[in-house]
Amino acid sequence: MDNTQIEKMDNNSGASVLLADADVAIIGGGVVGCGVARRMAIEGASVVLIEKAADILDGASKGNSAILHTGFDAPPGSLEWKCVQDGHAEYLDICKSMKLPVLKTGALVTAWTEDEEERLQGVLEKGLENGVDDLRLLSRTEIHKMEPHLDSSVRAAISVPREYVIDPWSAPLAYLLQAVENDGKALFNAEVTGGDFDGSHWLLKTRRGKVRARYVVNCAGLYGDIVDHAALGNSEFVIKPRKGQFVVFDMAASKLINSIILPVPSERTKGIVLFPTIFGNMMVGPTAEEQDSRDDASVDKDVLNMLAEKAIKMLPALADIPVTATYAGIRPATERKEYRIIEDTERNWITLGGIRSTGLTSALGLGHHVHTLLSSMGASFEKREHVVTPTVPNLAEHLPRDCDEPGYGEVVCHCEMVTQREIEAVFAGKLPAGSLAGLKRRTRATMGRCQGFYCSARLAELTEGKFEIPLGVGDAHE
Amino acid sequence: MNDILKAGSCDVAIIGGGPAGISAAIELKKLGIDRIIVLERECEAGGIPRHCGHPPFGIREYGRILSGPAYAKKIVADSSLLGVEIALRTSVVSVGQGGLLSIICPDGATELRAKRVLLATGTRETPRSARFVSGGRPMGIYNTGALQSMVYLKNTIPFKRPIVVGTEIVSFSALFTCKKAGIQPVAMLEEKSSPTVRWPISLAAKFFAVPLHLDSHITKIIGHDRVTSVRFGNGHGSEKEIECDGVLFTGKFIPESSLARMGHIDIESGTGIPIVDQYGRCSDRTYYVAGNIAHHSAEVAGKCWRTGKTAAGWICKDLAGQLM
Numbered sequence A: 001m002d003n004t005q006i007e008k009m010d011n012n013s014g015a016s017v018l019l020a021d022a023d024v025a026i027i028g029g030g031v032v033g034c035g036v037a038r039r040m041a042i043e044g045a046s047v048v049l050i051e052k053a054a055d056i057l058d059g060a061s062k063g064n065s066a067i068l069h070t071g072f073d074a075p076p077g078s079l080e081w082k083c084v085q086d087g088h089a090e091y092l093d094i095c096k097s098m099k100l101p102v103l104k105t106g107a108l109v110t111a112w113t114e115d116e117e118e119r120l121q122g123v124l125e126k127g128l129e130n131g132v133d134d135l136r137l138l139s140r141t142e143i144h145k146m147e148p149h150l151d152s153s154v155r156a157a158i159s160v161p162r163e164y165v166i167d168p169w170s171a172p173l174a175y176l177l178q179a180v181e182n183d184g185k186a187l188f189n190a191e192v193t194g195g196d197f198d199g200s201h202w203l204l205k206t207r208r209g210k211v212r213a214r215y216v217v218n219c220a221g222l223y224g225d226i227v228d229h230a231a232l233g234n235s236e237f238v239i240k241p242r243k244g245q246f247v248v249f250d251m252a253a254s255k256l257i258n259s260i261i262l263p264v265p266s267e268r269t270k271g272i273v274l275f276p277t278i279f280g281n282m283m284v285g286p287t288a289e290e291q292d293s294r295d296d297a298s299v300d301k302d303v304l305n306m307l308a309e310k311a312i313k314m315l316p317a318l319a320d321i322p323v324t325a326t327y328a329g330i331r332p333a334t335e336r337k338e339y340r341i342i343e344d345t346e347r348n349w350i351t352l353g354g355i356r357s358t359g360l361t362s363a364l365g366l367g368h369h370v371h372t373l374l375s376s377m378g379a380s381f382e383k384r385e386h387v388v389t390p391t392v393p394n395l396a397e398h399l400p401r402d403c404d405e406p407g408y409g410e411v412v413c414h415c416e417m418v419t420q421r422e423i424e425a426v427f428a429g430k431l432p433a434g435s436l437a438g439l440k441r442r443t444r445a446t447m448g449r450c451q452g453f454y455c456s457a458r459l460a461e462l463t464e465g466k467f468e469i470p471l472g473v474g475d476a477h478e
Numbered sequence B: 001m002n003d004i005l006k007a008g009s010c011d012v013a014i015i016g017g018g019p020a021g022i023s024a025a026i027e028l029k030k031l032g033i034d035r036i037i038v039l040e041r042e043c044e045a046g047g048i049p050r051h052c053g054h055p056p057f058g059i060r061e062y063g064r065i066l067s068g069p070a071y072a073k074k075i076v077a078d079s080s081l082l083g084v085e086i087a088l089r090t091s092v093v094s095v096g097q098g099g100l101l102s103i104i105c106p107d108g109a110t111e112l113r114a115k116r117v118l119l120a121t122g123t124r125e126t127p128r129s130a131r132f133v134s135g136g137r138p139m140g141i142y143n144t145g146a147l148q149s150m151v152y153l154k155n156t157i158p159f160k161r162p163i164v165v166g167t168e169i170v171s172f173s174a175l176f177t178c179k180k181a182g183i184q185p186v187a188m189l190e191e192k193s194s195p196t197v198r199w200p201i202s203l204a205a206k207f208f209a210v211p212l213h214l215d216s217h218i219t220k221i222i223g224h225d226r227v228t229s230v231r232f233g234n235g236h237g238s239e240k241e242i243e244c245d246g247v248l249f250t251g252k253f254i255p256e257s258s259l260a261r262m263g264h265i266d267i268e269s270g271t272g273i274p275i276v277d278q279y280g281r282c283s284d285r286t287y288y289v290a291g292n293i294a295h296h297s298a299e300v301a302g303k304c305w306r307t308g309k310t311a312a313g314w315i316c317k318d319l320a321g322q323l324m
């Protein structure tokens, strides 16, 4: 019986049923939870990942900049720095075998004012201190040669050759898929509401039933503090949601830049970035706006206008390029800037909290860190002799897509060239999409210039009966 | 794969099997240009009328009133009688210098070299995103095109009580579709102080019992999974919130000219319409335009039909070496 079958059966039973019994339970299917699940499954633990939404990536991980960071600007010697570097290295290690794409863009830290120019030296030094030894100060001529469309008011820049762009949705999907393929399990629509520790095992309560596990890793992102409260009775940190809005430009803009254009970072944020996406677009963002809500990813007209203007100032040719999409993501920031890793060794509990703005990169590194922490708590697993390595379908624009391979049926989403075969495969796989958003993240459907003008109807048909919240809400004729 | 696609070359390739493309194909055949092909990415030709389940279509072309789908069927059937070949499920993914087209179809990727190319790819409405409308991104936010294809092609509805944004002709068409599908819009919003098209909209709004709010723009779309309400204001500080389960953004047409934009063909800054000379020829003179790709707003099918025919005439002259 595969996981989806088990899940469907569980769905009909009461909340007291035992859904899973595992070595390690991971709360939260954001990129961090998926990375931890993968690592622990490879290390030989039986894992179960518990997600409250109908699909993975329902929190902070659904809207980020998709940059694989080098850690050049991380606090030197910090855990964040270490996990970012480990994550960067491991991603490059596994991307070939898992068919995960990398766009080797490199980044330019650009200075536009005198003050920023002065601060570049510090950036260079910090980079060296962080072991990123290929940073280089560029002259204006060099900048112009690399980025001819960049506004000539740019004063100086540092090149960071190993900052790359990746696919922010396929990566975590691949991580969790690997956990599942190696005897792991994933539960959806299963919000963890509390739990009891009996001295050797946790019994977690979820909306759908119970989960028994020897160890628990709380990767609940934006809800990390709430989950700690519910299970441990207290939390050592408070989540301070910090929203970041983005504007995505038409694919025509991708001709205009080659690298990630970073500002000189400040203490508080990495700042507003102009960058290519792996899907062939170009984006500007994110902002950094404190807010109370943990899930209100609203966009704001004035902010979007500000972002577009800022982008056009840096890259004047953008003025003529239409906007394809707008969105926002929310960072699980806390009252402090560093990662908030809590170990409750008495109660076999680890919390990975406040993974604020580098989690996409550090997730694989955090997986190793969790393994180390669990080992020091006395957990020992027998490393898998045979690790199954699944692959994910390619969504990157610069690599062959499904439509390049004959026999795909029909193209359903014309702007992003998503085929019927691809969509059907999403529902046939081990981690089928649980929502329209999940389907979009697995295929790019409706994410292009027309935003569903042409394909919504066909998508409604192809997804009928698949989602709790369907596209169609009734028949057309009363 | 179709013979012309197999051969990899032809006299005229027409991108888009809507009214403009089909009419051009028919005219070219009549003018004796035989090696032509219509490339259409959908599973059926006919373009937008396929999902405009209401009259009036066909007055100019056939002197009778047809519904959109009946009209689409008729133009396709007529073209087939004349031997026009329409390659379906065939997407043109890029256009190159001198009429070289990159094509993707279920039989595989291929290239086609055409002596002349007609861009007849139509127009679409501006989606919510490009309008920079504040608020969340729940389900239930659509354009008229999506609504109409859901209703008329798939017999399903995306909402029951939406707010309709815009007062163009297409907004009128949207009200019609709602009525037919059992959808009751709760309000119609227009940013300007008067409707874009005057009489039919005010009349229609009254007829369909949809309150029309002028001087009104959305300040926030609210809802987690689905839209639950919309807040709108008049720009002078007064705001209203109306409960609804969807938002329909109508009109603000933008030409489907991304092939030109992504390629080498000059487009008008701002509108995105390919720049043409008096013959409808683009900056690369092997390319022509017809139909709604060449218009600032969505013109009716009859007019697009006519521009397709005109373009065919020029292309024919051009191939005979009669154009400068």
Ligand SMILES: Cc1cc2nc3c(=O)[nH]c(=O)nc-3n(C[C@H](O)[C@H](O)[C@H](O)COP(=O)(O)OP(=O)(O)OC[C@H]3O[C@@H](n4cnc5c(N)ncnc54)[C@H](O)[C@@H]3O)c2cc1C
Binding pocket: A027, A028, A029, A030, A031, A032, A033, A050, A051, A052, A053, A056, A057, A058, A059, A060, A061, A062, A063, A064, A065, A066, A067, A068, A069, A190, A191, A192, A193, A219, A220, A221, A222, A223, A224, A227, A243, A244, A245, A286, A328, A329, A330, A331, A332, A355, A356, A357, A358, A359, A360, A361, A362
């Ligand atoms: C605007 C923005 C830009 C960014 N850019 C980058 C970048 O370029 N590069 C980079 O490396 N990082 C970037 N990041 C950071 C990265 O996205 C985050 O660090 C990462 O997403 C955090 O992931 P997470 O798994 O900790 O949290 P989340 O993604 O929030 O995952 C937590 C999951 O737990 C689930 N959950 C919550 N409560 C419960 C419960 N009670 N029971 C069960 N499940 C629960 C949620 O539904 C959610 O799916 C960016 C972030 C933002 C917001």
Ligand SMILES: Cc1cc2nc3c(=O)[nH]c(=O)nc-3n(C[C@H](O)[C@H](O)[C@H](O)COP(=O)(O)OP(=O)(O)OC[C@H]3O[C@@H](n4cnc5c(N)ncnc54)[C@H](O)[C@@H]3O)c2cc1C
Binding pocket: B015, B016, B017, B018, B019, B020, B021, B039, B040, B041, B042, B045, B046, B047, B048, B049, B052, B055, B056, B057, B090, B091, B092, B093, B120, B121, B122, B123, B124, B125, B144, B145, B148, B170, B173, B256, B259, B290, B291, B292, B293, B298, B299, B300, B301, B302, B304
């Ligand atoms: C929502 C909406 C409602 C409308 N309602 C009416 C109405 O009620 N009455 C009326 O007269 N007019 C209406 N119109 C106007 C309509 O656009 C015209 O009737 C007419 O369809 C325009 O003809 P066309 O051939 O220019 O474009 P379209 O009919 O849009 O045809 C373009 C064709 O090109 C194809 N295509 C596009 N790109 C590619 C590519 N790269 N490769 C291959 N094929 C491609 C498309 O699939 C499509 O079939 C409406 C328009 C819209 C958008």
